[in-house]
Amino acid sequence: MDLTSTLKSSIDKLNEQFPGKIADIYQSSGDTFVRVDADTIVDISRYLKEELRFVYLSDVFGTDRYQSDDRFEVVYNLISLRDRDRLFVKVWLNEESPEVDSVTSVWKAANWFEREVYDMFGIRFRNHPDHRRIYMPEDYSYYPLRKEFPLLGIPGSIELPSTTPESE
């Protein structure tokens, strides 16, 4: 599939600006993916937003690449409203301490997205302004979208309400 001219020039500029930090560029299902070095994600994000006009962070999600070397992946779904381009930026993180810098300083929208990724996969985001779980109870001790987590959850791990009213 052909890249749009704007997307092609964006990727060329990205390559030029961050030599050696772009690990992989490929296309799949009609979308363009760029895998970058996890340590430079904030710089790359800021460049993408301010220079290449990817102003809209549509989504951030995690992936569990179970039994692969770098087990976790964080994917940033970026949209350039000016050029009508969509770009997926990925970083790979290791299994022992999955940690990456937060991009909330670039896109404010990343706040809740990163909380969701943390909630579901246990990936930590450095310098996140509000690093809490977003869906599961705050005292929950598992990460439900990890591959080893059972489908029906851990029995008894989330409290059900008491069936006797407090007054009785």
Add this chain to the structure above:
Amino acid sequence: MGLESALGEGYFTSRVDTLVNWARSNAAWPMPMGLACCAIEMMAFAGPRYDVSRFGSEVFRFSPRQSDVMIVAGWCSYKMSHAIRRIWDQMPDPKWCIAMGACASTGGMHRCYGVVQGVDNFLPVDAYISGCPPRPDAVIHALMKIQEKIRTEHSVTLDT
């Protein structure tokens, strides 16, 4: 003019229980606990086409203090279960509960860690409705079952 003239002088015997149950069963005001798509069918159940006011249940009360039947319509997450139980506890006795649809009854297709696998895990459910979502007639059927239950209950006299 009224019934009296047709019947003439006379009297009628019944039990207080029967009278109270008759009144209660025909004024079972629902507490709409609409959590998902079942709530749309629950609205149709109250609307003019299915017209549940024929059974005295047209008054959807959004205050638990004024309602008698809680209709749990939709899938219930663990976080929501606490709110539902709280509202249930706020409803005055006597009260009844309908688990509407597959999700409220068993968890349905949401067979996962975040959804309670049936609201009967924390609520005393009187009637379960199958379907995904159930047709409004099925909800009326459940309501009629509850009416039947109310009419055979001991309300004033002690059940000894």
